[in-house]
Amino acid sequence: MIEIEYDGTNYxxxxxxxxxxSVQEEIMKALKKITNEEIKLNAAGRTDAGVHAKxxxxxxxxxxxxxxxxxxxxxxxxxxxxxxxxxxxEVPLDFHARYSAESKKYLYNIYNSSTRSSLFRNYSYHVTNxxxxxxxxxxxxxxxxxxxxxxxxxxxxSVQDTVRTIYTIKIDKHNNNICLxxxxxxxxxxxxxIIVGTLVEIGTDKRPIEDIEQILLxxxxxxxxxxxxxxxxxxxxxxxxx
Amino acid sequence: MIEIEYDGTNYxxxxxxxxxxSVQEEIMKALKKITNEEIKLNAAGRTDAGVHAKxxxxxxxxxxxxxxxxxxxxxxxxxxxxxxxxxxxEVPLDFHARYSAESKKYLYNIYNSSTRSSLFRNYSYHVTNxxxxxxxxxxxxxxxxxxxxxxxxxxxxSVQDTVRTIYTIKIDKHNNNICLxxxxxxxxxxxxxIIVGTLVEIGTDKRPIEDIEQILLxxxxxxxxxxxxxxxxxxxxxxxxx
Numbered sequence: 001m002i003e004i005e006y007d008g009t010n011y012x013x014x015x016x017x018x019x020x021x022s023v024q025e026e027i028m029k030a031l032k033k034i035t036n037e038e039i040k041l042n043a044a045g046r047t048d049a050g051v052h053a054k055x056x057x058x059x060x061x062x063x064x065x066x067x068x069x070x071x072x073x074x075x076x077x078x079x080x081x082x083x084x085x086x087x088x089x090e091v092p093l094d095f096h097a098r099y100s101a102e103s104k105k106y107l108y109n110i111y112n113s114s115t116r117s118s119l120f121r122n123y124s125y126h127v128t129n130x131x132x133x134x135x136x137x138x139x140x141x142x143x144x145x146x147x148x149x150x151x152x153x154x155x156x157x158s159v160q161d162t163v164r165t166i167y168t169i170k171i172d173k174h175n176n177n178i179c180l181x182x183x184x185x186x187x188x189x190x191x192x193x194i195i196v197g198t199l200v201e202i203g204t205d206k207r208p209i210e211d212i213e214q215i216l217l218x219x220x221x222x223x224x225x226x227x228x229x230x231x232x233x234x235x236x237x238x239x240x241x242x
Numbered sequence: 243m244i245e246i247e248y249d250g251t252n253y254x255x256x257x258x259x260x261x262x263x264s265v266q267e268e269i270m271k272a273l274k275k276i277t278n279e280e281i282k283l284n285a286a287g288r289t290d291a292g293v294h295a296k297x298x299x300x301x302x303x304x305x306x307x308x309x310x311x312x313x314x315x316x317x318x319x320x321x322x323x324x325x326x327x328x329x330x331x332e333v334p335l336d337f338h339a340r341y342s343a344e345s346k347k348y349l350y351n352i353y354n355s356s357t358r359s360s361l362f363r364n365y366s367y368h369v370t371n372x373x374x375x376x377x378x379x380x381x382x383x384x385x386x387x388x389x390x391x392x393x394x395x396x397x398x399x400s401v402q403d404t405v406r407t408i409y410t411i412k413i414d415k416h417n418n419n420i421c422l423x424x425x426x427x428x429x430x431x432x433x434x435x436i437i438v439g440t441l442v443e444i445g446t447d448k449r450p451i452e453d454i455e456q457i458l459l460x461x462x463x464x465x466x467x468x469x470x471x472x473x474x475x476x477x478x479x480x481x482x483x484x
Contacts, residue, residue, distance in 0.1 A: 007360045052361060072357065084360040115314065118249045118326045119294060119365070119476075234361075 001059040001091045002027075002071065006052060007082040009122045009231070013049045014056070023047070023083060027058070030078035035064040044097040044238040045104065045187075050230035052123065055086075055105075055237040059097045097238070103167070103185050105236040106192045108228065110178040110200070120177070125196070125232035131203035133173055139202045140169040140180075142212040143195060149188055150219040152198075154227065157189035162219075164188065181236070190227055198225030243301040243333045244269075244313065248294060249324040251364045251473070255291045256298070265289075265325060269300070272320035277306040286339040286480040287346065287429075292472035294365065297328075297347075297479040301339045339480070345409070345427050347478040348434045350470065352420040352442070362419070367438070367474035373445035375415055381444045382411040382422075384454040385437060392461040394437055395430035396469065404430055404461075423478070432469055440467030 004027070012020035016028075024041055031039045044057040066074070071088040079085070094100075111117045111124040112131050143166055150162040166184040173179075180199070182192055198215065201207045207225070215223045246269070254262035258270075266283055273281045286299040308316070313330040321327070336342075353359045353366040354373050385408055392404040408426040415421075422441070424434055440457065443449045449467070457465045 005360045007363075054361065076358070081358065081363050082360045084358050086357050115318070115328050116323065116326050118247045118324045119296065121249070121323050123361070 001057055001095060001097060002075070002088045003086045004056040004058060005054050005084045005086055006056065007122075008047060008050050008052045010082060011049065013051065014043050014045070014047045023053075023056075024058075026079060026083055027075070027085075030075045031060070033078045034074045035062060035066065037063055042097045044101050045235050047233075047235055048190075048230050050122075051233045051235070052231075053235040054107075056235050057097045057101070057238045057240075059091060059095055061093075100240055101186075101238050102241050103183060103239045104187060105181060105183045105239075106187065107234040107236045108180045108182070108192055108196045109232045109234070110180070110196070111176055112178055113176040117176070122231050123234075124177070125200075125228050127200055127204070129204040131178065131200065132205070133171055133178070133203070135205075135209060136180075136199045136203040137171055139199055139209045139212050140171065140195075142209070143169060143216075147216050148219060149191055149216070151215045151221055151224045152191045152194045153188035153221065154190035154194070155221065159188060162188060164191070192233060193228045193230070194221075194224050194226075196228035196232070200228065201225040243299055243337060243339060244317070244330045245328045246298040246300060247296050247326045247328055248298065249364075250289060250292050250294045252324060253291065255293065256285050256287070256289045265295075265298075266300075268321060268325055269317070269327075272317045273302070275320045276316045277304060277308065279305055284339045286343050287477050289475075289477055290432075290472050292364075293475045293477070294473075295477040296349075298477050299339045299343070299480045299482075301333060301337055303335075337482075342482055343428075343480050344483050345425060345481045346429060347423060347425045347481075348429065349476040349478045350422045350424070350434055350438045351474045351476070352422070352438070353418055354420055355418040359418070364473050365476075366419070367442075367470050369442055369446070371446040373420065373442065374447070375413055375420070375445070377447075377451060378422075378441045378445040379413050381441055381451045381454050382413065382437075384451070385458075386411060389458050390461060391430055391433055391458070393457045393463055393466045394433045394440075395463065396432035396436065397463065399431035401430060406430065406433070434475060435470045435472070436463075436466050436468075438470035438474070442470065443467040 014023050016022050016025045039060045041058040041060045075085045109124040111120045111126050146165040168183045170181045256265050258264050258267045281302045283300040283302045317327045351366040353362045353368050388407040390405050410425045412423045
């Protein structure tokens with residue numbers, strides 16, 4: 001398995017697709033250069049276009065006998081600067097980056113100011129109305145625990161079981177930068193971004209904190225808030241049983 | 243005067259120059275669009291290619307009568323996303339962004355890890371050898387106060403008086419990210435970057451802390467360390483007498 005950091009700004013997302021530049025394809029090309037093999041990758045989370053990763057995890061099977069400690073420098077020298085392999089290690093044959101994952105942590109950055117930010121434009125959601133952190137925190141508390149998060153899932157997902165457990169949601173503010181961190185046993189398609197969109201609506205008084213319970217009970221995507229844009233999201237870390 | 247944030251990655255620096263895209267020229271073009279005047283700008287600090295700003299200040303004289311509160315939205319809608327005018331206010335005619343400045347604050351970001359960072363590549367200096375923060379702090383202390391910083395100035399500057407006062411140097415570490423902040427009454431050409439290069443050499447044990455006194459006394463650029471790269475540097479704030 002390899003752990004990967006990437007700046008998703010110039011990619012169509014993790015997943016290979018025709019006529020688009022994906023992170024997965026770039027890594028497959030680099031693997032092909034050093035092994036001459038067509039190697040398929042399993043990723044822990046399929047990030048969308050513009051979404052970033054500090055700790056994406058992917059696994060693959062190699063026929064070539066390359067020492068594990070050579071994988072990182074060999075891949076990085078064949079990858080653009082906006083994709084970096086952080087480390088590599090051998091794992092049992094039944095390891096799967098996605099199915100073996102125990103929990104995941106995502107960060108979501110908001111830039112809260114009347115003017116846009118040039119430095120954070122590709123790494124944050126620009127919210128112009130002043131956000132109440134305490135309202136967002138109170139709403140977030142109602143999401144902690146095990147719930148059916150179906151209302152917080154975008155259509156287009158084939159997932160049947162929409163029950164997930166969120167262990168923690170932390171909200172930190174430094175000047176205009178607000179960082180939300182989410183740790184849970186798994187996240188549905190666009191779940192973090194829909195939760196953030198809903199918390200932003202609560203934080204700007206467009207809807208009351210109490211809406212959270214109603215949204216969860218409804219299991220209806222239309223009851224939740226908007227989907228916050230992709231560039232604020234970072235797949236921070238994937239945890240596996242040790 | 244206007245306060246400006248910019249991502250310097252795709253610019254040749256602040257200063258207008260032929261066959262290059264400068265921040266100053268982009269703002270002059272935007273000013274021309276909204277006033278139809280050729281307006282010259284005075285900036286507080288002429289940042290080099292790749293250097294960023296969160297609080298650059300520039301002043302200019304307008305003949306057109308545009309209400310001050312319209313300047314910010316009008317300029318921003320005529321500027322690329324990587325330049326943002328944060329605010330604008332009228333100032334006395336004798337105000338000069340550079341000569342009226344009382345002090346300045348710069349930040350310098352280092353990414354200290356054996357592997358590069360895709361997310362911070364355009365906003366930090368990648369140092370692979372482990373840095374000792376305490377050694378850097380002890381060396382930095384010797385630079386606080388009023389000194390002749392001639393040894394920490396790149397050639398190519400016409401400045402005669404090379405005495406400056408540094409009020410504070412703070413070093414903060416979060417995981418692999420090290421942020422140095424410098425507050426002083428003024429900085430010579432490349433002074434922050436040469437100080438950072440020297441502190442990095444001390445922090446990685448390439449030279450002793452005591453070198454600092456010798457470098458200051460020598461007034462010889464060749465005695466100081468290397469010039470740290472531009473992309474780690476941010477002009478954070480310019481202070482004026484209130």
